[in-house]
Amino acid sequence: MGGTARGRHDADPDAPLWRASQVFRLVTLAYAVSSHISTVPHYTRPGLGWFFIALLAAWSVLSAVLLSRGTQRWKVVALDQIVAIALMGATRLVADHDWYSNHQTMPTTLWVANAVLSAAVLGGPVAGTCSALVMATVSAVVRDQINLDLWRDATAPVLVAVGVAMGFATVTARHAHRQLAQAVRMAAAAEERDRLARQVHDGVLQVLALVQRRGNELGGPAAELARLAGEQEAALRMLISEQGTRVDRGEEQVDLRALLRARAGTNVTVAAPADPVLLERGRATELAAAAATALDNTALHAGPGAKAYVLLEDLGDEVILSIRDDGSGIPDGRLAEAEAQGRMGVSKSIVGRAEWLGGVAVLDSAPGEGTEWEIRVPREAPRA
Template sequence: MSRPTGQSRPTAPPGRAAERSRPTAPPGRAAERSRPTAPLWRAAQVFRLATLAYAVGYQLTAVAEYTRPTLSWVLVASMAVWSGVAAVALSRDTGARRGWVIADLVVVLAVMGATRLVADPGWYSTHQTLPTTLWATNAVISAAILRGPVVGVVAGLLVAVTDAVVSGRFDLDLARDATAPVLVSVGLAVGMAANTARRAQAQLERAAHLAAATEERERLGREVHDGVLQVLAYVRRRGSEIGGPAAELATLAGEQEVALRELISEQAAPSLAGDTAEVDLRALLRVESSTAVSVSAPAEPVVMPRRRAEEVAAVVRTALSNVELHAGASAKAYVLLEDLGVEVIVSVRDDGVGIAPGRLEVAASEGRMGVSRSIRGRVAALGGTATLDTAEGEGVEWEIRVSKEGLA
């Protein structure tokens, strides 16, 4: 649509323009804390330091039985240094976490293998390894948080096999040695917890984006309705009343009004995942608002499967189209949406001329199926009911009842 000459294009208020142009700050620590697995990483590092304390205590009790006590203290000191470095590195949300987790696993396996350097076969075949099984669990936990339960179980098995190789014990008697089941269970449980946290975060983000998109589309829809749609509707009605050359302008305005309403209807129902997702029925109905149509809906979203919601909206559009065509030039229509939990009720009422007795049967015999197919047929396909209440000179009211869930 061309802009009349002599009019300047409106400019945005300076404050709003400056707000749009203001650069956004980097996410920083706030974004790091919002990561879904961040609490797990922090808790894992606290556990790492606690297990280090246990390993040092174990060293104090076992050092007298080692053949190389000095080397054992060097290894324990290396464990302490690595625990501090790994705790700092893994608690930070950086792209290097994968490398640190791999290094953590390598260090754990190496220190476990070094047990044979500090003790004789009689000792390490009947005791746990130098770094203790509890301290070795840190590598399993890190792998599980990073990649989920499968990688966590694999890491647990790897640590358990290393423990069996170092000690020379391949005993399946779980009553005597439950190292392998414990390590595998830790990898499985922590990995599942990490995946659950990621899924919950992803769903929360999708819900937030959907709510923001819905709010923005409704705002744009209101602005379009308050401006363009009302002007087009006014031009269509006045052109039809004036007739002559203005009738062609009325026809064009009517076509553009219908096209714009359909576009808004398509954009007003964002979904999470295509046609199988759920949408807010209120958004589909509110785009029908005009100077002649009033739409009332609950304050809370009326969520339905997308296909069912679109079919209900199509029924309402057909009813409103009948009001425009048959109720009279000055008729007003009122749409009321009610949410009863398991079902919705949509009432479409007008104050027009009503329907004379037998008129619907005559229309059906003439091949005009707006009521029988577009309204009653659609509602029947949804498993609902469509009740018509009308009398000549008293307007028309449709009451449409449809369950929220169904195959359609």
């Protein structure tokens, strides 16, 4: 149980900031109490002042514990704002106008900064700035300082600076945590691929190669077994060779090479640049689907033993995808006839996708000369 709880705690990128801010809270508590000791003789109701300071101390300890543990933080932060505002307003109940109009509020500005810090850690710089402005405004209203002298008061600048600084620190911490988690996943995936590659190379590939060789030697029914073993060997070798391909980690951009290489096999050869070809996820998926349709047509109509070749070219602002096969080809008028019969596979799945992506798909085919599709699309979606 301890290990599990620790794992969840460490997975929270904000946890160090929450712990640090609660240390600050306890330090400001000590300052608020010491400040109260020196100022309570000037209060008109010192007993009530001690009650509010006791409430301040109790809330400081309770909120520090709850925020450090991560217990419904948004509720604690919301209550933190209310408590800070209420304690500032309570200054008018314990002191007269001459005193509170010329001094800071009873909780002290330093302690009130805790509410700003909490809002900033929870919601970033915008939430921190909003909290700071609210606290500064309440402080000015309570002290009756809504006048030209307000601009000489350091309360608002200090609180806003605290909110902005902690807010951006929170954003930076979360971004760094995502990058670290991503790096850990990539390292784990690379290590696992290396392990599998060693096992495959040391055992499975040798066995498949032996089965293929002996099956071809025996002939007859064993030839089919040899063919299947050869296909699996080619697929496994392709898997090993793709260890350098960019992994799809759920980002907005996808490496198109990985999507195309998933279709590689004994009868399909994929050639792509050495560097990742990154496209927006939707565009990459649609382009890969168009290639898959062309490859399916090859498997269904190009004839037995036909092989397909996929070539991906990255021209910077444009991507060119060529799918060629050495099959029987497409007779003249065959596509128009299929479309007239309501079979829209080619026109919708290939040509339609290319046009939707802002590009073009060109077919070159003749009976007995195979088929070639060239799909050219811009890297980015055209602007409306």
